[in-house]
């Protein structure tokens with residue numbers, strides 16, 4: 290029977306070159322975590338597309354912008370679902386995590402809510418003042434504790450989104466921040482390391498009697514931990530709301546909207562809207578800012594250029610900090626943001642989308658249910674896509690698409706699933722990197738050279754690499770101390 294169905298499958302479908310794997314487990318054993326450089330190697334060996342099998346299902350890696358653009362972008366109407374994930378979505382997220390939802394009305398509903406919070410006018414009017422406040426705290430923290438730059442960047446990103454969602458700021462040593470990053474780290478390993486997550490690779494395992502489901506207890510503990518974390522945060526907010534001390538924020542709007550029946554979210558969905566916002570908001574720009582530090586230390590050329598342009602606008606003697614109001618006058622910084630995202634994409638092999646209907650392309654015939662991902666490292670390091678791809682060179686983005694943060698790289702994803710927080714993310718990076726460049730000299734520690742290919746960017750307990758971060762001059766120190774006074778005094 291198996292032979293016959295394989296035979297039928299092969300008559301009907303034709304997939305790009307298949308990476309040899311093992312019976313049953315397919316390629317789960319050979320795909321490391323993180324898989325960026327493995328993806329580069331496979332792309333060199335197999336070409337523009339290759340296929341892996343996980344749990345008997347095909348997963349196609351797309352290794353050039355050309356094919357991502359045709360399939361995931363232009364044909365987004367049928368390339369925008371997500372595979373069934375009974376472990377990470379089912380048990381660990383109570384079925385309510387938007388990122389993992391299939392292409393359904395439930396997803397559309399959540400996407401609308403997210404869009405209204407994160408985009409349009411609100412990205413500018415609501416987020417920008419907090420980004421401007423938090424960046425001053427970031428500079429102060431980097432001045433005081435440069436070795437822990439990773440924690441300073443974590444706090445900055447987390448505090449912006451926590452302020453918008455719950456109306457409170459976060460501190461460097463907040464337990465909530467560490468708990469969020471722990472949760473994301475575990476989820477990331479399950480999502481991107483098939484061997485660690487057999488219950489999603491083989492969804493039929495979930496029909497085993499419950500006592501035999503060895504993963505269930507751990508997964509339920511994960512769900513409870515996440516739920517308790519966001520529930521505690523929401524309860525604390527509601528207390529403030531009742532006592533009249535809550536600040537205007539998204540949670541307040543959500544409560545008001547729910548009372549007016551503008552939308553319906555059950556309890557778990559509500560908590561996972563918070564989880565999605567706080568986790569996506571905390572865990573992405575912090576990596577990008579950290580990577581910009583690696584780029585400054587290893588590629589001094591662009592730093593000189595960016596610095597000269599920043600000095601022209603803000604003064605050579607630490608007259609004032611760069612601000613998002615300077616975006617029009619500092620187009621080069623838009624290119625910097627895009628290059629930070631392109632250079633060594635920290636979501637190293639992309640996020641898989643699932644094809645909803647059989648499809649054909651250049652002689653291949655893909656069955657519905659095939660997963661497709663932009664192979665992020667492989668594309669970023671592909672010489673046909675980028676000239677001298679290894680170098681950090683923002684000038685490559687000084688083109689007609691300069692002001693479109695989504696164009697020219699895939700780090701925000703693609704098609705209908707493209708990151709809904711990209712404006713907030715791009716502004717976080719723009720502001721933090723502009724201020725860092727303006728105030729600090731960043732150099733490599735000769736005893737600890739940075740391996741920009743194999744560094745695991747998203748570790749959060751320790752710094753992923755070492756770098757020396759020193760203020761440019763006493764005038765810059767004074768500027769930071771002065772500018773951060775308001776942030777240091779705003780303790781809420």
Ligand code: HEM
Nearest residue numbers: 388569570573574640700701702703706707708709710714
């Ligand atoms: C540097 C910053 C960021 C990067 C690189 C990034 C990257 C991504 C990527 C790669 C995806 C998946 C896209 C796909 O499957 O095609 C995604 C989805 C998402 N991101 Fe972001 N993100 C960033 C910032 C943010 C921020 C600040 C928020 C919100 C506060 C956010 C909210 C989301 C949400 C809700 C989704 C799920 C979208 C869906 O499934 O429809 N992201 N992001």
